[in-house]
Amino acid sequence: MKLVYYYPMSKGAPSNVARNVFEALIAKKDKLPFDEIILYTNNKNKVILGKKYSDIKIFTGKDILKIKNSIVHIPTTPLVFPNSKFLLHVFAKIKKNKLILNYHGDICKELVLRYKYDHKLELSKIPTCILLPILLFSSNKNIVNSYSLANIFKHRYGLGNIEVVPNAIDNCWFLKRHEFIKKSDNSIKIFYHGRLSPEKGVDLLIKGLKLFLSTKSGSTKIYLYIAGDGPQMQYLKALSIQLDIVDNVIFLGNLNQKMIIKYLQKVDAAIYPSILDTFALAILEAFACAECPVYFSKKAGIYDFIIDDGYVLGAFEPNVENISNIVSSIFEKSNKNDNIIEHQKKFAEKYNWTSVIDYYISIYREMYHAN
Structure with missing residues:
Protein backbone atom coordinates (compact mmCIF):
# COMPACT_ATOMS: atom_id res chain seq x y z
CA MET A 1 0.00 0.00 0.00
CA ILE A 169 5.63 24.34 15.94
CA ASP A 170 9.20 24.15 14.68
CA ASN A 171 12.01 23.72 17.17
CA CYS A 172 13.46 27.10 16.15
CA TRP A 173 10.74 28.82 18.20
CA PHE A 174 12.38 27.37 21.31
CA LEU A 175 15.87 28.71 20.65
CA LYS A 176 17.18 31.35 23.01
CA ARG A 177 17.87 34.69 21.37
CA HIS A 178 20.09 36.43 23.93
CA GLU A 179 20.52 39.49 21.71
CA PHE A 180 16.84 40.20 22.31
CA ILE A 181 17.05 40.44 26.09
CA LYS A 182 14.33 42.77 27.36
CA LYS A 183 15.54 46.29 28.11
CA SER A 184 14.11 48.64 30.68
CA ASP A 185 11.68 51.19 29.29
CA ASN A 186 9.17 53.54 30.87
CA SER A 187 6.44 52.65 28.37
CA ILE A 188 4.21 49.57 28.45
CA LYS A 189 4.26 47.43 25.30
CA ILE A 190 1.64 44.83 24.33
CA PHE A 191 1.98 42.54 21.32
CA TYR A 192 -0.27 40.52 19.01
CA HIS A 193 0.70 38.52 15.95
CA GLY A 194 -1.51 36.56 13.61
CA ARG A 195 -4.05 36.87 10.83
CA LEU A 196 -6.21 40.00 10.93
CA SER A 197 -9.63 38.45 10.35
CA PRO A 198 -12.93 38.53 12.28
CA GLU A 199 -12.44 35.26 14.16
CA LYS A 200 -9.18 36.52 15.70
CA GLY A 201 -10.97 39.23 17.73
CA VAL A 202 -8.34 41.93 17.22
CA ASP A 203 -11.09 44.57 17.22
CA LEU A 204 -11.85 43.54 20.83
CA LEU A 205 -8.19 44.06 21.67
CA ILE A 206 -8.24 47.62 20.29
CA LYS A 207 -11.54 48.40 22.02
CA GLY A 208 -10.22 46.96 25.29
CA LEU A 209 -7.18 49.23 25.10
CA LYS A 210 -9.48 52.20 24.47
CA LEU A 211 -11.64 51.31 27.49
CA PHE A 212 -8.56 51.16 29.68
CA LEU A 213 -7.20 54.46 28.35
CA SER A 214 -10.55 56.14 28.97
CA THR A 215 -10.00 55.57 32.71
CA LYS A 216 -6.65 57.38 32.66
CA SER A 217 -6.14 61.11 32.56
CA GLY A 218 -3.24 62.70 30.73
CA SER A 219 -0.74 61.00 28.45
CA THR A 220 -0.33 57.28 29.00
CA LYS A 221 2.70 55.56 27.51
CA ILE A 222 1.14 52.27 26.53
CA TYR A 223 1.42 50.83 23.05
CA LEU A 224 -0.23 47.94 21.23
CA TYR A 225 1.90 46.41 18.47
CA ILE A 226 -0.11 44.41 15.92
CA ALA A 227 1.84 42.14 13.56
CA GLY A 228 0.15 40.45 10.64
CA ASP A 229 -2.17 41.10 7.73
CA GLY A 230 -5.58 40.02 6.57
CA PRO A 231 -9.02 41.16 5.44
CA GLN A 232 -9.60 43.34 8.52
CA MET A 233 -6.42 45.40 8.26
CA GLN A 234 -8.09 48.56 6.94
CA TYR A 235 -11.06 48.18 9.29
CA LEU A 236 -8.78 47.87 12.32
CA LYS A 237 -6.74 50.89 11.28
CA ALA A 238 -9.95 52.90 10.84
CA LEU A 239 -11.17 51.66 14.24
CA SER A 240 -8.06 52.93 16.00
CA ILE A 241 -8.58 56.33 14.34
CA GLN A 242 -12.27 56.35 15.23
CA LEU A 243 -11.48 55.57 18.89
CA ASP A 244 -8.78 58.28 18.92
CA ILE A 245 -5.98 55.91 19.94
CA VAL A 246 -4.09 55.91 16.67
CA ASP A 247 -0.91 56.96 18.51
CA ASN A 248 -1.21 53.95 20.82
CA VAL A 249 -1.78 51.28 18.15
CA ILE A 250 1.10 50.42 15.81
CA PHE A 251 0.46 48.17 12.81
CA LEU A 252 3.65 46.32 11.87
CA GLY A 253 2.42 44.32 8.87
CA ASN A 254 3.76 40.82 8.27
CA LEU A 255 6.93 40.04 10.21
CA ASN A 256 9.33 37.17 9.77
CA GLN A 257 9.88 34.68 12.57
CA LYS A 258 13.01 36.38 13.87
CA MET A 259 11.23 39.72 14.28
CA ILE A 260 8.22 38.10 15.98
CA ILE A 261 10.57 36.48 18.50
CA LYS A 262 12.31 39.82 18.98
CA TYR A 263 9.06 41.54 19.94
CA LEU A 264 7.91 38.68 22.16
CA GLN A 265 11.17 38.90 24.10
CA LYS A 266 10.96 42.66 24.57
CA VAL A 267 7.30 43.47 25.27
CA ASP A 268 5.49 43.40 28.62
CA ALA A 269 2.69 41.06 27.53
CA ALA A 270 1.13 39.37 24.50
CA ILE A 271 -2.65 39.09 24.04
CA TYR A 272 -4.57 36.81 21.64
CA PRO A 273 -8.35 37.47 21.88
CA SER A 274 -9.82 34.96 19.38
CA ILE A 275 -13.60 34.61 19.29
CA LEU A 276 -13.33 31.46 17.14
CA ASP A 277 -10.07 29.57 16.68
CA THR A 278 -9.54 25.83 16.48
CA PHE A 279 -5.97 25.87 17.75
CA ALA A 280 -4.10 29.18 17.21
CA LEU A 281 -0.46 28.49 16.43
CA ALA A 282 0.42 32.08 17.31
CA ILE A 283 -0.39 31.37 20.97
CA LEU A 284 1.85 28.31 20.99
CA GLU A 285 4.63 30.28 19.30
CA ALA A 286 4.33 32.97 21.97
CA PHE A 287 4.41 30.38 24.77
CA ALA A 288 7.62 28.94 23.34
CA CYS A 289 9.68 32.13 23.14
CA ALA A 290 7.99 35.01 25.02
CA GLU A 291 9.75 36.53 28.01
CA CYS A 292 6.43 37.91 29.23
CA PRO A 293 2.97 36.66 30.22
CA VAL A 294 0.81 35.48 27.31
CA TYR A 295 -2.95 36.07 27.58
CA PHE A 296 -5.23 34.06 25.30
CA SER A 297 -8.88 33.45 24.64
CA LYS A 298 -10.71 30.45 26.05
CA LYS A 299 -12.36 30.23 22.61
CA ALA A 300 -9.05 29.14 21.09
CA GLY A 301 -8.82 25.36 20.77
CA ILE A 302 -5.38 25.27 22.37
CA TYR A 303 -7.18 25.94 25.67
CA ASP A 304 -8.49 22.34 25.57
CA PHE A 305 -4.94 20.97 25.67
CA ILE A 306 -3.81 23.41 28.37
CA ILE A 307 -6.61 22.18 30.64
CA ASP A 308 -5.87 18.53 29.81
CA ASP A 309 -2.19 19.04 30.64
CA GLY A 310 -3.07 20.61 34.00
CA TYR A 311 -1.65 24.08 33.38
CA VAL A 312 -3.11 27.33 34.70
CA LEU A 313 -2.08 30.02 32.22
CA GLY A 314 -3.49 33.38 31.12
CA ALA A 315 -6.84 32.31 29.66
CA PHE A 316 -9.79 34.72 29.53
CA GLU A 317 -13.26 35.07 28.01
CA PRO A 318 -12.85 37.36 24.99
CA ASN A 319 -14.73 40.60 25.62
CA VAL A 320 -13.81 44.27 25.84
CA GLU A 321 -14.11 44.54 29.63
CA ASN A 322 -11.88 41.54 30.31
CA ILE A 323 -9.23 42.84 27.93
CA SER A 324 -9.37 46.26 29.59
CA ASN A 325 -8.80 44.57 32.96
CA ILE A 326 -5.83 42.64 31.55
CA VAL A 327 -4.31 45.84 30.18
CA SER A 328 -4.84 47.45 33.58
CA SER A 329 -2.98 44.62 35.33
CA ILE A 330 -0.11 44.96 32.86
CA PHE A 331 0.00 48.73 33.36
CA GLU A 332 -0.10 48.45 37.14
CA LYS A 333 2.51 45.65 36.93
CA SER A 334 0.23 43.45 39.02
CA ASN A 335 0.51 40.61 36.50
CA LYS A 336 3.98 39.53 37.60
CA ASN A 337 4.29 35.80 38.15
CA ASP A 338 7.74 34.28 38.33
CA ASN A 339 6.43 30.88 37.24
CA ILE A 340 4.16 31.84 34.36
CA ILE A 341 6.89 32.16 31.71
CA GLU A 342 8.44 28.86 32.77
CA HIS A 343 5.04 27.13 32.63
CA GLN A 344 4.30 28.59 29.19
CA LYS A 345 7.57 27.20 27.84
CA LYS A 346 7.08 23.78 29.45
CA PHE A 347 3.63 23.47 27.90
CA ALA A 348 4.91 24.51 24.47
CA GLU A 349 7.76 21.98 24.57
CA LYS A 350 5.24 19.13 24.28
CA TYR A 351 3.90 20.47 20.99
CA ASN A 352 6.83 20.17 18.60
Whole structure:
Protein backbone atom coordinates (compact mmCIF):
# COMPACT_ATOMS: atom_id res chain seq x y z
CA MET A 1 0.00 0.00 0.00
CA LYS A 2 1.17 3.52 -0.86
CA LEU A 3 0.75 6.91 0.82
CA VAL A 4 -0.35 9.68 -1.54
CA TYR A 5 0.15 13.02 0.21
CA TYR A 6 -1.32 16.24 -1.15
CA TYR A 7 1.41 18.90 -0.85
CA PRO A 8 0.10 22.50 -0.81
CA MET A 9 2.30 25.36 -1.98
CA SER A 10 0.03 28.25 -0.99
CA LYS A 11 0.66 30.71 1.83
CA GLY A 12 -1.11 30.60 5.18
CA ALA A 13 -0.92 28.65 8.41
CA PRO A 14 -2.88 25.53 7.27
CA SER A 15 -0.61 25.01 4.24
CA ASN A 16 2.47 25.62 6.36
CA VAL A 17 1.23 23.04 8.88
CA ALA A 18 0.69 20.54 6.04
CA ARG A 19 4.26 21.05 4.83
CA ASN A 20 5.62 20.66 8.35
CA VAL A 21 3.68 17.41 8.77
CA PHE A 22 5.32 16.01 5.66
CA GLU A 23 8.81 17.07 6.72
CA ALA A 24 8.27 15.37 10.08
CA LEU A 25 6.96 12.24 8.35
CA ILE A 26 10.04 12.00 6.17
CA ALA A 27 12.24 12.34 9.25
CA LYS A 28 10.53 9.24 10.69
CA LYS A 29 9.82 7.36 7.47
CA ASP A 30 11.32 4.18 8.92
CA LYS A 31 8.24 4.02 11.19
CA LEU A 32 5.80 4.25 8.28
CA PRO A 33 4.23 1.05 6.95
CA PHE A 34 4.03 2.10 3.29
CA ASP A 35 5.77 0.56 0.27
CA GLU A 36 6.06 3.99 -1.31
CA ILE A 37 5.33 7.65 -0.56
CA ILE A 38 4.00 9.81 -3.41
CA LEU A 39 3.50 13.58 -3.38
CA TYR A 40 0.54 15.02 -5.25
CA THR A 41 0.56 18.60 -6.57
CA ASN A 42 -0.45 20.61 -9.63
CA ASN A 43 1.58 20.84 -12.83
CA LYS A 44 3.01 24.25 -11.95
CA ASN A 45 4.65 23.00 -8.76
CA LYS A 46 5.87 19.60 -9.95
CA VAL A 47 9.32 20.87 -10.99
CA ILE A 48 9.80 22.76 -7.71
CA LEU A 49 8.89 19.73 -5.60
CA GLY A 50 10.94 17.44 -7.82
CA LYS A 51 14.06 19.45 -7.00
CA LYS A 52 13.29 19.52 -3.28
CA TYR A 53 12.37 15.83 -3.00
CA SER A 54 14.44 14.20 -5.72
CA ASP A 55 13.94 10.70 -4.29
CA ILE A 56 10.13 10.92 -4.04
CA LYS A 57 7.71 10.34 -6.91
CA ILE A 58 5.58 13.39 -7.79
CA PHE A 59 2.05 12.95 -9.20
CA THR A 60 -0.17 15.55 -10.85
CA GLY A 61 -3.68 15.42 -12.31
CA LYS A 62 -2.57 13.41 -15.34
CA ASP A 63 -1.39 10.64 -13.00
CA ILE A 64 -4.67 10.49 -11.08
CA LEU A 65 -5.75 7.11 -12.48
CA LYS A 66 -2.51 5.53 -11.26
CA ILE A 67 -3.54 6.04 -7.64
CA LYS A 68 -4.68 2.60 -6.50
CA ASN A 69 -4.46 0.63 -3.27
CA SER A 70 -3.37 3.77 -1.44
CA ILE A 71 -4.07 5.92 1.57
CA VAL A 72 -4.71 9.43 0.25
CA HIS A 73 -4.06 12.20 2.76
CA ILE A 74 -5.29 15.73 2.04
CA PRO A 75 -3.90 17.74 5.00
CA THR A 76 -5.64 21.05 4.27
CA THR A 77 -9.36 21.78 4.57
CA PRO A 78 -11.15 20.36 1.50
CA LEU A 79 -12.98 22.77 -0.79
CA VAL A 80 -15.58 22.05 -3.45
CA PHE A 81 -13.72 23.87 -6.18
CA PRO A 82 -12.32 22.85 -9.61
CA ASN A 83 -8.67 22.49 -8.62
CA SER A 84 -6.08 19.73 -8.18
CA LYS A 85 -6.96 19.14 -4.53
CA PHE A 86 -10.64 18.52 -5.20
CA LEU A 87 -9.76 16.33 -8.21
CA LEU A 88 -7.63 14.15 -5.92
CA HIS A 89 -10.48 13.99 -3.39
CA VAL A 90 -13.01 12.85 -5.99
CA PHE A 91 -10.80 10.26 -7.66
CA ALA A 92 -9.61 8.89 -4.32
CA LYS A 93 -13.21 7.86 -3.66
CA ILE A 94 -13.94 6.71 -7.22
CA LYS A 95 -10.91 4.41 -7.11
CA LYS A 96 -11.87 3.25 -3.59
CA ASN A 97 -8.70 4.41 -1.89
CA LYS A 98 -8.70 5.18 1.81
CA LEU A 99 -9.02 8.91 2.45
CA ILE A 100 -7.82 11.15 5.31
CA LEU A 101 -8.93 14.79 5.50
CA ASN A 102 -7.67 17.54 7.81
CA TYR A 103 -9.93 20.38 8.95
CA HIS A 104 -8.28 23.52 10.33
CA GLY A 105 -11.46 25.37 11.25
CA ASP A 106 -15.23 25.63 11.04
CA ILE A 107 -15.43 26.95 7.48
CA CYS A 108 -19.17 27.66 7.69
CA LYS A 109 -18.90 29.68 10.89
CA GLU A 110 -15.93 31.59 9.49
CA LEU A 111 -17.96 32.41 6.38
CA VAL A 112 -20.77 33.83 8.54
CA LEU A 113 -18.33 35.88 10.66
CA ARG A 114 -16.68 37.35 7.59
CA TYR A 115 -20.07 38.45 6.27
CA LYS A 116 -21.17 39.80 9.67
CA TYR A 117 -18.05 41.86 10.36
CA ASP A 118 -16.68 42.68 6.90
CA HIS A 119 -19.96 42.53 4.93
CA LYS A 120 -18.24 40.33 2.37
CA LEU A 121 -19.55 37.01 1.14
CA GLU A 122 -16.90 34.56 -0.06
CA LEU A 123 -18.92 32.93 -2.83
CA SER A 124 -16.25 30.31 -3.55
CA LYS A 125 -16.80 28.76 -0.11
CA ILE A 126 -20.59 28.47 -0.28
CA PRO A 127 -20.59 25.13 -2.18
CA THR A 128 -18.24 23.68 0.45
CA CYS A 129 -20.54 24.75 3.29
CA ILE A 130 -23.56 23.24 1.54
CA LEU A 131 -21.78 19.97 0.80
CA LEU A 132 -19.73 19.78 4.00
CA PRO A 133 -21.66 16.78 5.43
CA ILE A 134 -20.91 14.83 2.24
CA LEU A 135 -17.22 15.77 2.44
CA LEU A 136 -17.02 14.72 6.09
CA PHE A 137 -18.66 11.35 5.52
CA SER A 138 -16.71 10.70 2.33
CA SER A 139 -13.45 10.25 4.21
CA ASN A 140 -12.32 7.30 6.28
CA LYS A 141 -10.78 9.61 8.87
CA ASN A 142 -11.24 13.30 9.63
CA ILE A 143 -8.40 14.93 11.56
CA VAL A 144 -9.09 18.10 13.55
CA ASN A 145 -6.72 20.04 15.79
CA SER A 146 -8.98 20.71 18.77
CA TYR A 147 -11.63 18.98 20.86
CA SER A 148 -13.93 21.96 20.33
CA LEU A 149 -14.00 21.43 16.55
CA ALA A 150 -14.44 17.68 17.05
CA ASN A 151 -17.49 18.39 19.22
CA ILE A 152 -18.95 20.73 16.59
CA PHE A 153 -18.67 18.02 13.92
CA LYS A 154 -20.07 15.35 16.25
CA HIS A 155 -23.08 17.36 17.40
CA ARG A 156 -23.85 19.18 14.15
CA TYR A 157 -23.42 16.24 11.77
CA GLY A 158 -23.30 13.13 13.97
CA LEU A 159 -19.79 12.40 12.72
CA GLY A 160 -17.89 9.57 14.39
CA ASN A 161 -14.70 9.05 12.36
CA ILE A 162 -12.76 11.91 13.99
CA GLU A 163 -9.22 12.02 15.35
CA VAL A 164 -8.00 15.00 17.39
CA VAL A 165 -4.36 15.80 16.64
CA PRO A 166 -2.88 19.02 18.06
CA ASN A 167 -0.90 21.45 15.99
CA ALA A 168 2.81 21.90 16.61
CA ILE A 169 5.63 24.34 15.94
CA ASP A 170 9.20 24.15 14.68
CA ASN A 171 12.01 23.72 17.17
CA CYS A 172 13.46 27.10 16.15
CA TRP A 173 10.74 28.82 18.20
CA PHE A 174 12.38 27.37 21.31
CA LEU A 175 15.87 28.71 20.65
CA LYS A 176 17.18 31.35 23.01
CA ARG A 177 17.87 34.69 21.37
CA HIS A 178 20.09 36.43 23.93
CA GLU A 179 20.52 39.49 21.71
CA PHE A 180 16.84 40.20 22.31
CA ILE A 181 17.05 40.44 26.09
CA LYS A 182 14.33 42.77 27.36
CA LYS A 183 15.54 46.29 28.11
CA SER A 184 14.11 48.64 30.68
CA ASP A 185 11.68 51.19 29.29
CA ASN A 186 9.17 53.54 30.87
CA SER A 187 6.44 52.65 28.37
CA ILE A 188 4.21 49.57 28.45
CA LYS A 189 4.26 47.43 25.30
CA ILE A 190 1.64 44.83 24.33
CA PHE A 191 1.98 42.54 21.32
CA TYR A 192 -0.27 40.52 19.01
CA HIS A 193 0.70 38.52 15.95
CA GLY A 194 -1.51 36.56 13.61
CA ARG A 195 -4.05 36.87 10.83
CA LEU A 196 -6.21 40.00 10.93
CA SER A 197 -9.63 38.45 10.35
CA PRO A 198 -12.93 38.53 12.28
CA GLU A 199 -12.44 35.26 14.16
CA LYS A 200 -9.18 36.52 15.70
CA GLY A 201 -10.97 39.23 17.73
CA VAL A 202 -8.34 41.93 17.22
CA ASP A 203 -11.09 44.57 17.22
CA LEU A 204 -11.85 43.54 20.83
CA LEU A 205 -8.19 44.06 21.67
CA ILE A 206 -8.24 47.62 20.29
CA LYS A 207 -11.54 48.40 22.02
CA GLY A 208 -10.22 46.96 25.29
CA LEU A 209 -7.18 49.23 25.10
CA LYS A 210 -9.48 52.20 24.47
CA LEU A 211 -11.64 51.31 27.49
CA PHE A 212 -8.56 51.16 29.68
CA LEU A 213 -7.20 54.46 28.35
CA SER A 214 -10.55 56.14 28.97
CA THR A 215 -10.00 55.57 32.71
CA LYS A 216 -6.65 57.38 32.66
CA SER A 217 -6.14 61.11 32.56
CA GLY A 218 -3.24 62.70 30.73
CA SER A 219 -0.74 61.00 28.45
CA THR A 220 -0.33 57.28 29.00
CA LYS A 221 2.70 55.56 27.51
CA ILE A 222 1.14 52.27 26.53
CA TYR A 223 1.42 50.83 23.05
CA LEU A 224 -0.23 47.94 21.23
CA TYR A 225 1.90 46.41 18.47
CA ILE A 226 -0.11 44.41 15.92
CA ALA A 227 1.84 42.14 13.56
CA GLY A 228 0.15 40.45 10.64
CA ASP A 229 -2.17 41.10 7.73
CA GLY A 230 -5.58 40.02 6.57
CA PRO A 231 -9.02 41.16 5.44
CA GLN A 232 -9.60 43.34 8.52
CA MET A 233 -6.42 45.40 8.26
CA GLN A 234 -8.09 48.56 6.94
CA TYR A 235 -11.06 48.18 9.29
CA LEU A 236 -8.78 47.87 12.32
CA LYS A 237 -6.74 50.89 11.28
CA ALA A 238 -9.95 52.90 10.84
CA LEU A 239 -11.17 51.66 14.24
CA SER A 240 -8.06 52.93 16.00
CA ILE A 241 -8.58 56.33 14.34
CA GLN A 242 -12.27 56.35 15.23
CA LEU A 243 -11.48 55.57 18.89
CA ASP A 244 -8.78 58.28 18.92
CA ILE A 245 -5.98 55.91 19.94
CA VAL A 246 -4.09 55.91 16.67
CA ASP A 247 -0.91 56.96 18.51
CA ASN A 248 -1.21 53.95 20.82
CA VAL A 249 -1.78 51.28 18.15
CA ILE A 250 1.10 50.42 15.81
CA PHE A 251 0.46 48.17 12.81
CA LEU A 252 3.65 46.32 11.87
CA GLY A 253 2.42 44.32 8.87
CA ASN A 254 3.76 40.82 8.27
CA LEU A 255 6.93 40.04 10.21
CA ASN A 256 9.33 37.17 9.77
CA GLN A 257 9.88 34.68 12.57
CA LYS A 258 13.01 36.38 13.87
CA MET A 259 11.23 39.72 14.28
CA ILE A 260 8.22 38.10 15.98
CA ILE A 261 10.57 36.48 18.50
CA LYS A 262 12.31 39.82 18.98
CA TYR A 263 9.06 41.54 19.94
CA LEU A 264 7.91 38.68 22.16
CA GLN A 265 11.17 38.90 24.10
CA LYS A 266 10.96 42.66 24.57
CA VAL A 267 7.30 43.47 25.27
CA ASP A 268 5.49 43.40 28.62
CA ALA A 269 2.69 41.06 27.53
CA ALA A 270 1.13 39.37 24.50
CA ILE A 271 -2.65 39.09 24.04
CA TYR A 272 -4.57 36.81 21.64
CA PRO A 273 -8.35 37.47 21.88
CA SER A 274 -9.82 34.96 19.38
CA ILE A 275 -13.60 34.61 19.29
CA LEU A 276 -13.33 31.46 17.14
CA ASP A 277 -10.07 29.57 16.68
CA THR A 278 -9.54 25.83 16.48
CA PHE A 279 -5.97 25.87 17.75
CA ALA A 280 -4.10 29.18 17.21
CA LEU A 281 -0.46 28.49 16.43
CA ALA A 282 0.42 32.08 17.31
CA ILE A 283 -0.39 31.37 20.97
CA LEU A 284 1.85 28.31 20.99
CA GLU A 285 4.63 30.28 19.30
CA ALA A 286 4.33 32.97 21.97
CA PHE A 287 4.41 30.38 24.77
CA ALA A 288 7.62 28.94 23.34
CA CYS A 289 9.68 32.13 23.14
CA ALA A 290 7.99 35.01 25.02
CA GLU A 291 9.75 36.53 28.01
CA CYS A 292 6.43 37.91 29.23
CA PRO A 293 2.97 36.66 30.22
CA VAL A 294 0.81 35.48 27.31
CA TYR A 295 -2.95 36.07 27.58
CA PHE A 296 -5.23 34.06 25.30
CA SER A 297 -8.88 33.45 24.64
CA LYS A 298 -10.71 30.45 26.05
CA LYS A 299 -12.36 30.23 22.61
CA ALA A 300 -9.05 29.14 21.09
CA GLY A 301 -8.82 25.36 20.77
CA ILE A 302 -5.38 25.27 22.37
CA TYR A 303 -7.18 25.94 25.67
CA ASP A 304 -8.49 22.34 25.57
CA PHE A 305 -4.94 20.97 25.67
CA ILE A 306 -3.81 23.41 28.37
CA ILE A 307 -6.61 22.18 30.64
CA ASP A 308 -5.87 18.53 29.81
CA ASP A 309 -2.19 19.04 30.64
CA GLY A 310 -3.07 20.61 34.00
CA TYR A 311 -1.65 24.08 33.38
CA VAL A 312 -3.11 27.33 34.70
CA LEU A 313 -2.08 30.02 32.22
CA GLY A 314 -3.49 33.38 31.12
CA ALA A 315 -6.84 32.31 29.66
CA PHE A 316 -9.79 34.72 29.53
CA GLU A 317 -13.26 35.07 28.01
CA PRO A 318 -12.85 37.36 24.99
CA ASN A 319 -14.73 40.60 25.62
CA VAL A 320 -13.81 44.27 25.84
CA GLU A 321 -14.11 44.54 29.63
CA ASN A 322 -11.88 41.54 30.31
CA ILE A 323 -9.23 42.84 27.93
CA SER A 324 -9.37 46.26 29.59
CA ASN A 325 -8.80 44.57 32.96
CA ILE A 326 -5.83 42.64 31.55
CA VAL A 327 -4.31 45.84 30.18
CA SER A 328 -4.84 47.45 33.58
CA SER A 329 -2.98 44.62 35.33
CA ILE A 330 -0.11 44.96 32.86
CA PHE A 331 0.00 48.73 33.36
CA GLU A 332 -0.10 48.45 37.14
CA LYS A 333 2.51 45.65 36.93
CA SER A 334 0.23 43.45 39.02
CA ASN A 335 0.51 40.61 36.50
CA LYS A 336 3.98 39.53 37.60
CA ASN A 337 4.29 35.80 38.15
CA ASP A 338 7.74 34.28 38.33
CA ASN A 339 6.43 30.88 37.24
CA ILE A 340 4.16 31.84 34.36
CA ILE A 341 6.89 32.16 31.71
CA GLU A 342 8.44 28.86 32.77
CA HIS A 343 5.04 27.13 32.63
CA GLN A 344 4.30 28.59 29.19
CA LYS A 345 7.57 27.20 27.84
CA LYS A 346 7.08 23.78 29.45
CA PHE A 347 3.63 23.47 27.90
CA ALA A 348 4.91 24.51 24.47
CA GLU A 349 7.76 21.98 24.57
CA LYS A 350 5.24 19.13 24.28
CA TYR A 351 3.90 20.47 20.99
CA ASN A 352 6.83 20.17 18.60
CA TRP A 353 6.64 18.23 15.33
CA THR A 354 9.02 15.53 16.47
CA SER A 355 6.46 14.49 19.09
CA VAL A 356 3.17 15.34 17.39
CA ILE A 357 3.99 13.47 14.17
CA ASP A 358 3.61 10.20 16.11
CA TYR A 359 -0.15 10.84 16.17
CA TYR A 360 -0.20 10.83 12.36
CA ILE A 361 1.97 7.72 12.16
CA SER A 362 -0.40 5.93 14.51
CA ILE A 363 -3.39 6.87 12.32
CA TYR A 364 -1.57 5.68 9.19
CA ARG A 365 -0.69 2.35 10.79
CA GLU A 366 -4.24 1.83 12.01
CA MET A 367 -5.68 2.49 8.55
CA TYR A 368 -2.99 0.41 6.85
CA HIS A 369 -3.91 -2.67 8.89
CA ALA A 370 -7.69 -2.12 8.76
CA ASN A 371 -9.72 -4.33 6.44
